[in-house]
Structures are given as C-alpha cells and as structure tokens.
Amino acid sequence: MFSFIARRLGLLIPTFFGITLLTFALIRLIPGDPVEVMMGERRVDPEMHAQAMERLGLNKPLPVQYLDYITKLAQGDLGESLRTRESVWKEFLTLFPATLELALAALLFAGVFGLLAGVIAALKRGSLLDHGVMGISLTGYSMPIFWWGLILIMFFSVSLGWTPVSERISSLYDIEPITGFMLIDTLFSEEEGAFKDALMHLILPAIVLGTIPLAVIARMTRSSMLEVLREDYIRTARAKGLSPGRVVFVHGLRNALIPVLTVFGLQVGTLLGGAVLTETIFSWPGIGKWLIEAIGARDYPVVQNGILLIACLVILVNFVVDILYGLVNPRIRHQR
C-alpha cells in the first residue's frame, strides 16, 4: 500500500507541471489581454496600455513570466485576481462550497437513480423496461448540458413555475455562511422556509449536472450486474433460500458495485467540467461561473490557479476512489 501511494504521488509531479504549462499557454493564446478588457470599449491609449502591462509584469518574455509564476507557486502563493485584487485562494475557498454542494447533490442524484435504473434494467433484461431505461440513459448521455438546462428551466421554472431560475437562494433571505453549504446553513439560520427555498434552487441544477453521470452509472451498473448475476455465488445464495431482494442487493449489487465505483470517481472530472456550464446557466455562484468570468476578463492568475486547483481536486478524488476500491473489494485490500 505504501509503495502504491508513493508511486501515485510521484506521478503527480509531471501532471502538475503539465497543467500549469497548459493553462499558462492557453489563456495567453486567447486574443486580448487583461488591460484591454479592463479598458473596455474605450480606445486604448498605447502608452497607458504599456504602462499597465509593465505594472502587471506582462511585458516580460513568456518564459520569464512562466518562471515567475512557478516560483510564486512553489512558495504557495496563488497570486491575486487582477479584477478584484482579492487573493485567488481566498476567492476559491469562498466559492468552492457552492460548487461542491451542487456537485454532491448531482452525484447523489446520479448515484441513486443510476444504480436503481441499472439494477432494474439488468433484472428485466431484454424487456421493454430494459430498453426504455437504457434508451433514456443514452439520450441523457448525449444531451448537451446547456441545452438540457435551458429546456428544464423553460419547462419547470417558466411554464410550471415550480422552481426558481437562478442563484442559490432567494434574495429574501440573508444567510450567514457557516459551512458554505446553503442547505446546512439555512438549517442553522432561524429563517423560516429558507431551507426549502435553498433546496428548490438546488434541484434543477443538480439534475442538469447529474444527467450525464447518471447515464454512465446506469449503463455501467447494468452490465456489471448482468455479469455478476451469472456468477456461481448467486446460485449459492439462491440455494440458501434467501429472498430475491437479498440475493440481488446483498450478494449481487455489492459485487457489481466494484467497477461502478471506478466510474463514479472518473465522473468527478466530468462533473466539475459540467459545473462550469451548469453554473453559468443557473447563475450559480460557484467556481465554474467564477472561471468563466475570469476567462472573459483575461484574469490570468485566477484562470491559471483556479484550473490548477480543480485539477488537483480531480486527482485527489481519484486517489480516494482507489482507496475506497480496496474497501469494497477485499481481494485488493489483502494484497500485500
């Protein structure tokens, strides 16, 4: 286990440099620079422009800029936003709980319904129900997030008026951020109806963000379950006289879950990518929306380090999944 962790950590170093180099280069490939964006529509005076660029250190040759960036990173300095003058790390910490809450809600939605759909499809293999569930999941998988979000908003928010369209909570409520999770903070606050309001705000974006992971989990669960149900130990379980529910869930699903868990981990990357779009559609004040705005403003430090932080997060989650894998699968746990 120790050498396993060491090897994984060793792999992190090139990954880390790759990400910094990529974001550093990509954001500079986009036409325009922070100063131009700040000046807006007005004509930019070349002299003022040059002065501003010099002040920001953006007039230096690119390799030098990159070296400066890496040196600061090595000292743990993520820099500050060119727009707000706030530290990138602080902004990230403020906004991240919103994204995490949304992602967790989406994952919960995807996990519960994905597993359920997968199990049902596997049990009713070849039936109309199976084809229906799998057809819907394929549709969900192929759905562009922005379009799907807009359709849901049109239907549930505009036509039916069931859910609010944007933000995490109505402006009626003033919630003090204790944990940063709106659902929990509203419970702490004494304001009546705040929790329900926050929940209604969360539902639609969570569904939108969870749709693709749901489809992936459903399909994976189905095929994994079909494989497991053919195993000898399922026959043994039935020969014990156990109820069908116990055979399927205790003996089947537990084993079918092992490959599904890996997919779960891989979906976290997809989820954070999807969060960028979902947050933009629903004006969700999280890091996705933050990054989009930073790209628009050519806010180099925010884009570079924001993406770096997200990448580290994805790596971390996959790392945790690898360890969880061992918990679910005793055959891995006992490998020495």
Added chain:
Amino acid sequence: MSLLQINNLNVRFGDAKAVPVVDGLDLSVEKGEVLAIVGESGSGKSVTMMALMGLIDAPGIVTADSMTFDGSDMLKLSARQRRNVVGKDLAMVFQDPMTALNPSYTVGFQIEEVLRQHLGLRGKAARLRALELLKKVEIPAAESRLDAYPHQLSGGMSQRVAIAMAIAGEPKLLIADEPTTALDVTIQAQIMELLLNLQQERDMALILITHDLAVVAETARRVCVMYAGQAVEIGQVPELFEVPAHPYSEALLAAIPEHSEGAARLATLPGIVPGRYDRPQGCLLSPRCPYVQDNCRQQRPSLDRQAHSLVRCFYPLNQEVA
C-alpha cells in the same frame, strides 16, 4: 413414504416443444440413504437437481406429475414456501468451491446468513453456531477462519465452508453436485469422507452426483445411471457394478481405467450424447449401442424391472445370472 419422490420430471429450455434436457425422470430417495447419480456430461444430472431446488429460471420450464419432498410437492409450493425448505431441509453443495462463495463477504457472514434465515439465530448465537459448523467440517483454526474472505482459502477449505453452509440448516437431504471434481486428488478423498461422516452422523439423505464410479462403489447404496436426460438403469450398488443390465452402464464401467489394464487404449463408447437436433427416434442410446437391434431404432424402451434393477432397454444384459 420416501423422503423424495420425483415422478415424470421434464425440464425444457425454450418452449414446450423444445427437446427435454430431463425427459420423464422418476426418482426416489429414502430417508438417510445415499444415492449416486452417474452419467456423462450433458446427461441432465445437475439440471434435475437444480429443478428440485427451484433454481431453473426462464426460459427453463419444469414440469412433473409430482416432486414430493418431505411430504410437500415442491412444484405446488409458493416461492416463499419453497424458500423456507430450500437451504434448510434441502441443501446443495456445488461443483466449483472457488466460485461458489461470494468474494465480498467473510466466511462467517455467509454461514450466519443461513442460520439467520432459517433458524432465526442472530448475533453471538449465530456466530457461535457458525464456529461450531466450521469445526464440524474440520477446518483448522476455525476461530480465525470466520473472518477470512473466500480468496484467502484453498479449494478444499472453500468446499468445507460450502458444506458447512449447506448443513447449517440441518438438511434432511443434501445434494452434492460433483463436490470433488474441481479439487486436488489428495483433497477429494478427504471431502468425500467428510460428506459421508456427516451423512451417517445426521442420518441425512445424500444425493451424490459424480463421474467417479470408484467413489460410487465405495459410498452409495443405490445408483441411478442417466443418459440424455433419462434414467437408463437404477439399481443396488454391488449388483449394478457386477452385472450391469443396460449397455450404457456396462460401457461406463468398462471405461474405468482399472478395467482396461493391459489394453493399449481405454475402452470407450464411440459418439456423443445426442443433442437437440440429432435426437434419435428410438432408444436414445441406439446410435452408440454395440448391441443395437432394429426395433431399438424405432421405439423407445421404458424403465422396467428386470432381474437386478430397473432398466430402460429391450435387451437387458446379464439377466441369466439371476
């Protein structure tokens, strides 16, 4: 009354017109008896037992005039009622122990599950009973094995655990489906001995499905020879071995290596068990039978009492010895 009485069991896969995998099987087992079922692969031995356990799923179709176990017709029970019998009074040990145990759960959990389901034992009582069962099946260091996972056990150990699970509900009939086929030769004898000890100690009936005729000769009182889904001969053990009446029984016995001593090749019966599309119109063995006559190809014989046994043959062998 017999503990198990199967009358005219048919198992088909597909529709009612499909060729039966088990074809009109009659079989009975007395309380405390050891019955061996022999026959080559595909003769319907395992499927018969699966049908009895209620483990045949669609598209499999199980029909029988009756399949009475311990006073109740298994085919007339509801699924729930049947689950109260299966795993308790009627239990089964399967062929490959390495895949028969669930890899995700400890040995203790899997045994305790039966105790909880059928005997209502929970917590400490269940654990103690599971430990007793592991000792009963002669697993060394039983205490520590309770928390072991199947992949930490050898094949022989796994089969002992599977046996412990099967006898946990104090079955009246234990079905062992080739319980030693997947094991090392040295372990095979131990497992067989364990099964027979348990059978005698508990006065439990045992159906032993096997390829190993030597094992049959040593253990069983009665033997049923199956071919292509039919019982072709059912008889007492020494007689059937000494004076087989069915040509197929004779061929099976001739194929034992000891019987071919000095010969360049093992005696074999040419051909294979007829499949779905080449099922003969007459006796199912007629294409392979060395004694075949004309009417064998036209009509199917029924299972009739002959000198020493029940035989499905128009021209049974070794009748003069009577």
